[in-house]
Amino acid sequence: MSALAFTPAVAADTVDGGQRALTISLFVIFVLATLVITIKASRNNATAADFYSGGRSLTGPQNGVAIGGDYMSAASFLGIAGIIALSGYDGFLYSIGFLVAWLVALLLVAELLRNSGKYTMADVLAFRMKQRPVRVAAGISTITVSIFYLLAQMVGAGALVTLLLGVTSDAAKNITILAVGALMIFYVTVGGMKGTTWVQIIKAVLLMTGTTLVTILVMVKFGGSVSDLLGEAAEKSGKGDAFLQPGGRYATEAQGLAGKLDLLSLGIALVLGTAGLPHILTRFYTVPDAKAARKSVLWAIGIIGSFYLMTICLGFGAAALVGPEAIKAQNPAGNTAAPQLAEAIGQDFFGDIGGTMLLAIIAAVAFATILAVVAGLTLASSSSFAHDIYASVIKRGEASEKDEVRVARIAAFVIGGVSIVLSIYAQKLNVAFLVALAFAVAASGNLPAILYSLFWKRFNTAGAVSAIYGGLISAVVLVFFSPVVSGKVTPGVDGAPDVSASLFGLGTDFSWFPLENPGLVSIPFGFFCGWLGTVLSKEYNAEKYAEMEVRSLTGAGSEKAVQH
Amino acid sequence: MSAHDRTDTHAGGGASYAEVQATEEFQGLKRTLRRFVFPATVVFLSWYVLYILLTIYARDFMSTEVFGNINIAYLFGLSQFVSTFLIAYVYAKYADKHVDPTADAIRHRLEGTQP
Numbered sequence: 028m029s030a031l032a033f034t035p036a037v038a039a040d041t042v043d044g045g046q047r048a049l050t051i052s053l054f055v056i057f058v059l060a061t062l063v064i065t066i067k068a069s070r071n072n073a074t075a076a077d078f079y080s081g082g083r084s085l086t087g088p089q090n091g092v093a094i095g096g097d098y099m100s101a102a103s104f105l106g107i108a109g110i111i112a113l114s115g116y117d118g119f120l121y122s123i124g125f126l127v128a129w130l131v132a133l134l135l136v137a138e139l140l141r142n143s144g145k146y147t148m149a150d151v152l153a154f155r156m157k158q159r160p161v162r163v164a165a166g167i168s169t170i171t172v173s174i175f176y177l178l179a180q181m182v183g184a185g186a187l188v189t190l191l192l193g194v195t196s197d198a199a200k201n202i203t204i205l206a207v208g209a210l211m212i213f214y215v216t217v218g219g220m221k222g223t224t225w226v227q228i229i230k231a232v233l234l235m236t237g238t239t240l241v242t243i244l245v246m247v248k249f250g251g252s253v254s255d256l257l258g259e260a261a262e263k264s265g266k267g268d269a270f271l272q273p274g275g276r277y278a279t280e281a282q283g284l285a286g287k288l289d290l291l292s293l294g295i296a297l298v299l300g301t302a303g304l305p306h307i308l309t310r311f312y313t314v315p316d317a318k319a320a321r322k323s324v325l326w327a328i329g330i331i332g333s334f335y336l337m338t339i340c341l342g343f344g345a346a347a348l349v350g351p352e353a354i355k356a357q358n359p360a361g362n363t364a365a366p367q368l369a370e371a372i373g374q375d376f377f378g379d380i381g382g383t384m385l386l387a388i389i390a391a392v393a394f395a396t397i398l399a400v401v402a403g404l405t406l407a408s409s410s411s412f413a414h415d416i417y418a419s420v421i422k423r424g425e426a427s428e429k430d431e432v433r434v435a436r437i438a439a440f441v442i443g444g445v446s447i448v449l450s451i452y453a454q455k456l457n458v459a460f461l462v463a464l465a466f467a468v469a470a471s472g473n474l475p476a477i478l479y480s481l482f483w484k485r486f487n488t489a490g491a492v493s494a495i496y497g498g499l500i501s502a503v504v505l506v507f508f509s510p511v512v513s514g515k516v517t518p519g520v521d522g523a524p525d526v527s528a529s530l531f532g533l534g535t536d537f538s539w540f541p542l543e544n545p546g547l548v549s550i551p552f553g554f555f556c557g558w559l560g561t562v563l564s565k566e567y568n569a570e571k572y573a574e575m576e577v578r579s580l581t582g583a584g585s586e587k588a589v590q591h
Numbered sequence: 592m593s594a595h596d597r598t599d600t601h602a603g604g605g606a607s608y609a610e611v612q613a614t615e616e617f618q619g620l621k622r623t624l625r626r627f628v629f630p631a632t633v634v635f636l637s638w639y640v641l642y643i644l645l646t647i648y649a650r651d652f653m654s655t656e657v658f659g660n661i662n663i664a665y666l667f668g669l670s671q672f673v674s675t676f677l678i679a680y681v682y683a684k685y686a687d688k689h690v691d692p693t694a695d696a697i698r699h700r701l702e703g704t705q706p
Contacts, residue, residue, distance in 0.1 A: 116664060116665075119665075119668050120643075120646065120668075122668075123639075123642070123668055123671045123672070124639075126671070126672060126675055127635065127639050127671055127675050129675070129679075130631075130632070130635050130675055130678055130679065131632070133679055133682060134627075134628040134631055134632055134678075134682060135628060135632060252659070253661065254658065254659025254660045254661050255659070255660075257659075257660040257661065258659070258660045261660065268654070268660075271654075271660055271662060271664075271665075272650065272653065272654040272662065272664060273646045273647075273650055273653055273654070273664050274650055278646075278647045287647045287648070290643065290646070290647055291640075291643055291644070291647065294639070294640075294643040295640075295643075298636070298639060317694075318691065321683065321686060324679075325679055325680075325683055328675065328676065328679050329676075332672055332675065332676060335672075336672060569609070570608070570609060573607075573608040573609040573611075573612040574608040576608075576612055576621070577608045577611050577612050577617065577697070577701070578608070580617070580620055580621060580624065580694060581617075581620070581694045581695075581697040581698040581701070582694065582698050583611075583697065583698040583701035583702055584701070584702070
């Protein structure tokens, strides 16, 4: 083991001018490449089907890679590596939940949704229902989930620039958020689904390449032995074997029953949330048929699974080779663990220049990751506004396709602009909980409505509306009165003052719901509301049910690919 | 006009969706699909929840070292990856063989297209 003893040369202020220039250059190359592709994609962006779903002409493997690019967010890339690096085993729980979730999408949702829908999640939910109430509910839910997720990503981008480029001024953070926002608006308004897809594909390839490279170097360093890697990580962590066991962060003894239920709640929301995330669901419309949708998910499972397996190497590698002190010195939450590992391992193998280069590459990949995810979210929410709220509700189905796409572009501008402003104001706030909240709303409101709609004959308008609002409202209300919004305090160590671990500062505490993750209550509540709403209403449209069932299972009458 | 505004319930080829839905062929297709996806969902969700519950309540068991520094918690975690890949693979084979041919046949008949 002593042969592996390794003193990382990584200091808290690792960012030097050369690395900064290299990171920025690599990122600019990525941006230029994606801009060119987006502009090329815009030439085939005439119809609504082109704008919303890329003409449904992607192949299964292309879409599978794009799903990976849409799904693997900076939160999972930097966040999970950081949690593992600082808390050990428990970070792995996220990796598992985020992967297993894809079986729900594969077995129950992707193919049937592809066959029965057109552009948005609401197309499936409203298929056999009264259009307006269901589309309003689904539109509100889509936009809410997407904006929660979007804010978390954009605030993260602001923090990332400090960590990766070494600039700390508020102006630099605001400029970063503005630039990320402007790029995502450009990708979406000019490139539509096709432009966004290619940004996601390129990002997924870069992310997988960068992660694989670091993983291989870490494994070579430890002679291919995961056991040695874990051993070294445990030693460096100062926590010994406990670092390799469950309980380092979640459901600890001190947290008692609430901690146990909270972990269960988180685990369930991760698995059931994915198949209810609107920006993921709309990706299933980009392929020609259900078989290609199935193939997309299989590819996505392969890519996402490989990625999350490598998070073990990234996280424990950072613990072993960078060490918790150096990581915490740069970012207390551990979000820089992966880039710091890249620098340490690069330095170890290829000297100082190697370290700088690998750090710059991973930092540029992290920015690319954020861009691809926010573009997907902006597209999903603006599509839903234009297609569900504007065309179906405001114009009562009388809007022309051209008009609808024009509104979608305006909506992307507005949603993007609002997100930029909110993110700048939320800079100083602790908004990490927003991702968990987005998953909880998706699992509590969207998933029950989707599953009932695809599998329950008797389901109707009242049921769909009740499920969506019941799940959405219960998840948001429970989170509002939970410790993530008020009342959670991180005690100061060594005489340092206490700090608030909630959205609100110290001294404000109106929480009464003990769990940080509402899923354990809100998911069953969403399913219950959907059932109750259904049985209380007599409405049932047998003809439309027949059409939906035949269409969803056979693909007869489903939307076809656009021929260019 | 978008799809949801369509009120006809004929997919072409003359037969209504309700008539197709009532056929033994279609009901068989529905059974074939559900016979796989429902039990598979129960299996993977239970397997996953069991893993979470053991992580919470059986820490000593999960912390048992199997070889080197690798304990049961890692092997259990890895088994979730393996089971996910496996179920996905088996489902793809099953759907190719048992679901797609019938679904395609019904679709071609309804849309009046040639396979």
